[in-house]
Amino acid sequence: MTDMPDVVLNSLAERYLVANTPAYLLKHFLGDEGVAELARRKPTGALFTMIADVEAAEKRTLADVVAAYAAAAAIILHDDAEARSIVDSPYPSANLEWIADFFAIARGARPTTSTGAFTATRPSASESIAAANTTNVNTANVNTTNVNATAAPSEASMPRHAIATSQAEVIFSRD
Amino acid sequence: MGSNLTRSADRSIALATAKGTDIPNYQSTEVTLLERHHDSLFRTRFAPCVQRSGINPRYNCHGLTFASRRTWIPDSASIFTILREDEYDEIPIDGVLAGDIIVYYSENNDVEHSGIVVVPPILSDMKVAQVYSKWGKGSEMIHSAGQCPYDASRVRYYRVKS
Numbered sequence: 001m002t003d004m005p006d007v008v009l010n011s012l013a014e015r016y017l018v019a020n021t022p023a024y025l026l027k028h029f030l031g032d033e034g035v036a037e038l039a040r041r042k043p044t045g046a047l048f049t050m051i052a053d054v055e056a057a058e059k060r061t062l063a064d065v066v067a068a069y070a071a072a073a074a075i076i077l078h079d080d081a082e083a084r085s086i087v088d089s090p091y092p093s094a095n096l097e098w099i100a101d102f103f104a105i106a107r108g109a110r111p112t113t114s115t116g117a118f119t120a121t122r123p124s125a126s127e128s129i130a131a132a133n134t135t136n137v138n139t140a141n142v143n144t145t146n147v148n149a150t151a152a153p154s155e156a157s158m159p160r161h162a163i164a165t166s167q168a169e170v171i172f173s174r175d
Numbered sequence: 176m177g178s179n180l181t182r183s184a185d186r187s188i189a190l191a192t193a194k195g196t197d198i199p200n201y202q203s204t205e206v207t208l209l210e211r212h213h214d215s216l217f218r219t220r221f222a223p224c225v226q227r228s229g230i231n232p233r234y235n236c237h238g239l240t241f242a243s244r245r246t247w248i249p250d251s252a253s254i255f256t257i258l259r260e261d262e263y264d265e266i267p268i269d270g271v272l273a274g275d276i277i278v279y280y281s282e283n284n285d286v287e288h289s290g291i292v293v294v295p296p297i298l299s300d301m302k303v304a305q306v307y308s309k310w311g312k313g314s315e316m317i318h319s320a321g322q323c324p325y326d327a328s329r330v331r332y333y334r335v336k337s
Contacts, residue, residue: 018311023285
């Protein structure tokens with residue numbers, strides 16, 4: 001269902017696996033060169049078809065799911081009327097739960113710029129506790145300094161593992 | 176990447192704050208053996224982290240931290256609600272104790288990760304908390320606060336008011 005290279009899909013699949021929130025997944029997908037290439041290579045309509053195909057499929061692979069989320073991120077990277085129309089429309093998904101969240105985040109981030117908006121502060125509508133923390137600014141600074149001492153390795157320093165396709169030919173399990 | 180996933184059959188459970196606000200959640204059952212493989216590969220990059228469980232899609236980090244491993248809490252707004260309505264106080268780093276909560280904020284104020292402190296910074300050789308947490312649908316891990324695939328530059332610590 002996808003023609004994205006395995007090496008790209010594997011990298012994205014790892015992010016998908018550890019993502020706790022849609023915003024985390026979208027942030028990393030928007031910053032991924034494989035997603036940027038997908039956005040350059042495919043028009044908005046074709047990207048939306050990638051999503052729709054996975055939505056409609058009775059069975060899907062991990063690659064299909066990851067590619068669908070990559071397509072949604074690529075649509076957000078597009079800055080054309082068709083892409084904006086999709087992002088602005090309600091997205092009632094039953095099988096790709098975070099697509100609607102992706103588009104909602106994109107709508108919320110739009111006032112600054114389009115694709116560059118995701119480095120901007122997220123809208124404060126989500127009950128920010130920032131106000132509650134204002135009395136602890138010094139504490140936050142101390143924390144930041146301390147944790148930075150052993151900061152996580154940068155993405156650029158992470159080796160990317162290509163996983164043989166044959167490895168994937170194991171059957172899924174469900175609880 | 177060809178292992179099949181069936182359509183998701185997620186369900187939610189009754190979950191609310193101390194003040195009665197419902198917390199949106201779902202229990203996922205979807206996991207592939209390929210994801211198990213990715214899980215094992217990914218965590219090796221963050222050695223010397225300790226894996227303390229296998230992959231489990233039913234709950235995420237926030238489900239571990241705030242919902243006793245019962246479900247997935249995907250929405251940052253829910254975490255803000257929990258912190259406020261369950262009456263968590265922020266704790267200065269030199270006052271952190273084992274059992275306190277660590278919350279990772281992104282530059283966009285997304286609560287991208289959370290966990291439970293097992294060794295407070297003040298007792299750590301590097302003055303960095305040791306944490307146990309869950310990495311997405313992947314494994315539960317014991318790790319240094321900065322040794323994980325999340326942005327550790329904006330962490331804060333919390334404890335329920337008593």
